[in-house]
Amino acid sequence: xxxxxxxxxxxxxxxxxxxxxxxxxxxxxxxxxxxxxxxxxxxxxxxxxxxxxxxxxxxxxxxxxxxxxxxxxxxxxxxxxxxxxxxxxxxxxxxxxxxxxxxxxxxxxxxxxxxxxxxxxxxxxxxxxxxxxxxxxxxxxxxxxxxxxxxxxxxxxxxxxxxxxxxxxxxxxxxxxxxxxxxxxxxxxxxxxxxxxxxxxxxxxxxxxxxxxxxxxxxxxxxxxxxxxxxxxxxxxxxxxxxxxxxxxxx
Amino acid sequence: xxxxxxxxxxxxxxxxxxxxxxxxxxxxxxxxxxxxxxxxxxxxxxxxxxxxxxxxxxxxxxxxxxxxxxxxxxxxxxxxxxxxxxxxxxxxxxxxxxxxxxxxxxxxxxxxxxxxxxxxxxxxxxxxxxxxxxxxxxxxxxxxxxxxxxxxxxxxxxxxxxxxxxxxxxxxxxxxxxxxxxxxx
Numbered sequence: 501x502x503x504x505x506x507x508x509x510x511x512x513x514x515x516x517x518x519x520x521x522x523x524x525x526x527x528x529x530x531x532x533x534x535x536x537x538x539x540x541x542x543x544x545x546x547x548x549x550x551x552x553x554x555x556x557x558x559x560x561x562x563x564x565x566x567x568x569x570x571x572x573x574x575x576x577x578x579x580x581x582x583x584x585x586x587x588x589x590x591x592x593x594x595x596x597x598x599x600x601x602x603x604x605x606x607x608x609x610x611x612x613x614x615x616x617x618x619x620x621x622x623x624x625x626x627x628x629x630x631x632x633x634x635x636x637x638x639x640x641x642x643x644x645x646x647x648x649x650x651x652x653x654x655x656x657x658x659x660x661x662x663x664x665x666x667x668x669x670x671x672x673x674x675x676x677x678x679x680x681x682x683x684x685x686x687x688x689x690x691x692x693x694x695x696x697x698x699x700x701x702x703x704x705x706x707x708x709x710x711x712x713x714x715x716x717x718x719x720x721x722x723x724x725x726x727x728x729x730x731x732x733x734x735x736x737x738x739x740x741x742x743x744x745x746x747x748x749x750x751x
Numbered sequence: 752x753x754x755x756x757x758x759x760x761x762x763x764x765x766x767x768x769x770x771x772x773x774x775x776x777x778x779x780x781x782x783x784x785x786x787x788x789x790x791x792x793x794x795x796x797x798x799x800x801x802x803x804x805x806x807x808x809x810x811x812x813x814x815x816x817x818x819x820x821x822x823x824x825x826x827x828x829x830x831x832x833x834x835x836x837x838x839x840x841x842x843x844x845x846x847x848x849x850x851x852x853x854x855x856x857x858x859x860x861x862x863x864x865x866x867x868x869x870x871x872x873x874x875x876x877x878x879x880x881x882x883x884x885x886x887x888x889x890x891x892x893x894x895x896x897x898x899x900x901x902x903x904x905x906x907x908x909x910x911x912x913x914x915x916x917x918x919x920x921x922x923x924x925x926x927x928x929x930x931x932x933x934x935x936x
Contacts, residue, residue, distance in 0.1 A: 663796075693796065695800065696795075697767075700770040700771075700800075701766070701769065703928070
């Protein structure tokens with residue numbers, strides 16, 4: 501049966517037998533893929549019980565097989581509940597679950613809580629990467645910023661090259677993370693119009709903000725981009741010139 | 752006059768409350784002018800910032816010997832501005848508040864404003880209702896009049912017509928106007 505030969509089996513009638521098989525396979529670190537694929541065709545309800553039910557055995561083998569039949573499982577259970585359950589069952593590495601959830605539902609609000617539940621190293625990054633070209637990207641940035649997913653937003657700015665993660669951070673008062681995100685954009689994505697988005701959330705006088713960015717930069721080109729963002733205050737000009745002199749003497 | 756008077760514009764509700772906002776201070780001898788404006792606010796932030804920069808550069812040329820001269824200069828510069836440079840809306844959404852002062856007093860002028868407050872006082876607006884200073888957004892075809900408050904306020908706050916934040920929903924009036932501790936005025 502583990503190889504998927506279920507022709508003579510009534511899955512719901514022999515659910516306990518199948519459950520014992522699943523538990524034994526997990527304990528022996530054997531693949532459940534063939535069994536789950538056969539159940540997917542024959543009895544999706546039994547599959548859902550075995551894969552996600554309260555007596556499903558936790559572990560990577562079960563999660564790996566469940567991820568292979570997501571199309572069917574999502575028809576049986578709401579996606580938010582499904583992925584939360586998979587995270588619980590995974591125990592350790594949840595990155596594949598988060599990636600799959602984000603790829604399949606990039607606009608879902610429940611991904612914000614899921615990234616915490618899955619203890620994503622940079623919470624929010626999986627969703628924001630997956631949603632980078634989706635209309636819900638901006639909303640997702642604001643939702644992650646609202647719950648303090650600063651590291652994920654900084655990483656998302658770098659990974660996507662989009663200005664909204666930095667803007668969302670600043671809009672929620674996370675000034676230093678916003679400066680870190682802006683610095684990464686200036687260094688690695690010079691075409692990104694980050695200054696416009698930051699001014700739109702913060703207000704027109706950003707010199708103080710930019711002076712906190714300039715010390716994070718490593719290239720003269722990026723510092724010169726900050727100079728273009730700053731106003732014409734003598735203090736800003738003097739600080740930027742000092743940083744440029746420092747970079748000139750170092751390189 | 753002790754501390755310099757100035758003006759601020761309340762942000763708009765939404766994700767990008769200060770889209771297209773700008774502020775500018777001009778000094779000509781003993782006459783000063785401070786302005787706050789918002790333009791091209793319905794467009795995306797890069798387009799709004801570009802329009803704000805065009806407007807700021809134009810108004811940086813304000814010149815005059817007294818407060819009336821400074822305000823007149825501002826309107827003249829606006830009248831000669833090529834509105835196509837302000838984006839596809841051609842400045843139709845312009846909100847502008849100016850405070851000019853000299854040794855003789857203070858004058859307030861603007862366009863696209865609904866209410867004027869003194870910073871921190873929501874209950875007794877400096878100006879609301881049918882005063883001719885308060886009008887729809889856009890570059891005015893003729894120079895609006897000048898409002899001279901009985902008691903000159905230190906900071907005049909403008910609420911743009913059809914869409915301004917309620918300052919009581921923010922931790923402070925300054926934040927509602929996009930002014931932050933440590934930032935420039």
